[in-house]
Amino acid sequence: MKAKKMMALLLTAAMGMSALTGCGGGNGKESEEGKGADKKGKDVVTALLPPVSATYQDKITEYVKAFNEEHPDVEIEVTTASWEDTTQKLDVQVNAGSPPDIAFIGSDGVTKYLDMGMAVDISQYLSEEQMKDFDENVLGYFKNGDGLYGLPAYCEVQCIGGNREFLEKAGIDWKSVQQNGWTYDEFREAIKKGVVEENGATKTYGFLFACSGVTAKDYFSIFVKNAGFPSPFNEDLKYTYTDPKMVDFLEDLRAMIDDGSMPKELGAIDAGKRWNMMLTGQTMITGKGLSSFERSAANNNEMLKNGDADAVEGSIPVDYIVLPVPVFEGGTQNAYGAVDGYICLTGEKKPDEEHLKNVAEAAYYLASAERAAETCQELYLKPICESGRTAYEALPPIENKNEDNTKTVESLTKQIVPARPDIPAELGAKAIKIEDEVIVPKFQGLLAGEVTPEEMHQAIVDAAKEVFGEDGYVAE
């Protein structure tokens, strides 16, 4: 009887323990060693890195090995994860007060971590030469106030892209558009010409942007830059999206759907679906467009040519053409740049100055020279640091790269909206919240034809009034 009870107790305890085991996780090693603790006498710098490019996570082992050999007292310890997991893991670690020293994020996340007091100002640990290596406007995306909280890896111009054959059929001089840009009116007329009807239904749309769920944010954010709203705040730090000219911009976006140039179901088309529609000839122009889409289209063309079953079902050969976003009335030609890079973080265990210096050094190493060159080449981008550009020249060139696209991307990179490090983190966080909770939901309603431009504008004004106060936003 006693043995039975003991057995039952052991089994119950084992069950309880097995449930508790899950709480341990992969951080056990870190908690034993502590942040920056010695490992064989070395200062350990931890980094959490996503698959920045197709082969980045494979190459990172070589990069880290080379760094560790160059720096006998320092060791970079890398944790790799998928893009989704990286964000999730980072947020969990940050909220637990023990983030990695370096993490790869979009620069729009800097204010979030800064607001939580977790971002480290590395400007004091980097040399002037190291900071000057980066293009100033791009480096600014990792600045806030006087502080520098990370280093950029690349700047990806987010624009639109077209099918060369369809553009030419519609009589659009795409080379001229690449060089000189286009106005909203010119764009609107062009996409009208791109519409192909067959048996009373639309076979090909003139323009299509992924707008399902949060991707609607991209459509709004990328286009609004060319409508006289380069930033949500003006130089006096007043919120600008409340300006009445926002109504005109929203009317213009809605008009393209009402014209029949864009599908009325736009709000439910996700990024995968719209790329599928691009490759299957269901649209002439698509957004958002990235430089690397040229490679994606070329790969599919190759598969089609070889009769490969992996080619997208029903797809046609597509020669991808990079195009700038049109300029709306009252706006100027700008480009929206997604600047991603390496943020430096600290946690509850305050590291010493020596460790922070090593963190800054490791971040610079990852963001510069061959690492930058190889990553950018894979993404069809030009490096945004001098050392990266030098290394880029030494790399074997990409075969069959469309030179017109390359020149357009280079030119657009120069038109990137300047960073706004003067916007305090708290103010930036409030603007993001208005965007997520008011602008995106109302914009989805606008695309579905259930919210008018005036109603959306009024909702933005109401939210801004509540968040920034009567004097905190632009009324006229």
Place this chain on the structure above:
Amino acid sequence: MKKKLKKDTMWAYVFILVPLCTFTIFTLYPVVSAAITSFQEYKPMGSEWVGLDNYVHTLKNDLFYKALWNTFVYAIITVPVSMLLSFSISIMILPYRKKIQTVFKAAYYLPAIASGVALSFVWKWIYDPMSTGLLNSVLGAFGVPNQNWLGSGNTAMASLIIMAVFAGLGQNVIIYTAALLGVDSTYYEAADIDGATFWQKVRYIVWPLVKPTTVFLAITGVINGLQSFQNAYLMTGGGPDNATTMAGLLIFNRAFKYFEYGEACAQALLLAAIIAVFSIFQFRLNSADVEY
């Protein structure tokens, strides 16, 4: 005898201790911790005490009320429709042999074992807004124009409800079938002798005898419905124009998008209180003439 009793009592406490520890660590501690956090502005490097600010802010937020309304609509439609359908299916599969019953039960239960993400892919194809979408192509055959199922405020909530009803049907079918098998066949025999019709048997025998199961399914269904998060998160992200933003999604965004854990905890506790009140009310309303 007294010694044995004392020994047994000691063992009873030892056995109770293990689940008690698990309950304390995984349930009690998080609830207490959430209650404390709801009065703080949470920051990893040191939280600040803000009193009732998080609750005040939540109760002043229109989106919180909209999310609550959406959640109620979702739960109040999903639960009865799902129960009615599963009750009907269970009655229909009951006359079959055990093997055939198992086939039906397995078929209906299949979506319950599939991951939510995998299901969302299938439902996204069903709700594809273009003419290639399954539902649109079926409707198109009858001359109905394309519907923007998830992208329009008029259809997005209904689309999520339909998805929830079909995805959650299997569990209810299994529970109802088990309950129906527990009804003594002598009742049916007596009813047959009295000349009762099929509907009379359902109305006067089956329904009263499975009422405890119905109460259980209704209460747990409403609790799950009010906590719903996954479908809105995966299918619509809460849009368009917050037409499908549920309380669970709002709390998730507050905590994991904006790191406002204090306000998220306040919202979660308010939701828990609402669910508790709702469950007690439902329990009292439905269980008056139920014998367990």
